[in-house]
Amino acid sequence: MIDKEIxxxxxxxxxxxxxHGKVHFSELEVVTKSIYEKLDSLRCGPVIDITAEPMKQIEAQRHEKTRKCVRCALCGAEYKTLTKKHLASHGLTREEYMQKFDVKKKDMSVKVARKTTSGEDNPLKQMQMVMKEFSVARGEVKKFVTDKGFDGLKGLAAAAKEKNVGIIELLQGSAESKKK
Structure with missing residues (x-):
């Protein structure tokens, strides 16, 4: 029996x-029968060969601390410090996280290496030296240095280092060259 709808x-x-020119008029009946047979066979659904895939070993979530970052055991995101705010996004407090993943307080963050400068390399010290030597107000130091032809205190320090002289000598030299 033929299903009229199909x-x-x-x-x-x-x-x-x-x-669309894919079939000639003389082949219309043959093509219609072929399509009908395919649609009728699909009415019950396609025959699918179902074989179970082998179970993949899921790696357990774990907290990891490296020299550069701390990896969250829950989402895998890397941070310098696992903050309360981040852990709250997982619905945990800092203490609950530490207990759940057996993490010590020292392993919740990494130390950030900061380069500190001292002596004449310290920008604050450089600013103080310029203020004292040239009687410049603190808010005017940057303008004073740029008026002398340098790109701020960093540019002044780089030029002084390149010429192997102090920043005051360099500023005094640029003041003398402007007078000429």
Whole structure:
């Protein structure tokens, strides 16, 4: 027995094939029967070969601390410090996280290496020296240095280092060259 609904759908699909030039008019009946048979076989659903895939070993979540960062055991995000705010996004407090993953307080953050400068390399010391030597107010130091032809205190320090002289000598030299 022919299902009229499937036959109508098959005929419409065959006509579409005819309109687009994929099928010649003389083949319309054969193509319609072929489409009908395919649609009828799909009515019950396709035959699918189902075989179970082997179980993949899921790596347990773990907290990890490296020299550069701390990796959250829950989401894998890397931070310098696992903050309360981040852990709250997982619905945990800092103490609960530390207990759950057996983490010590010292392993919740990494030390950030900071380069500290001292002596004449310290920008604050350089600013103080310029203020004292040239009687410049603190808020005017940057303008004073740029007026002398340098790109701020960093540019002044770099130029002084390159010429192997102090910043005051360099500023005094640029003041003398401007007078000439």
């Amino acid at each position: 036959w109508a759908e098959a005929l419409n699909l065959a006509k579409d094939q005819l309109r």
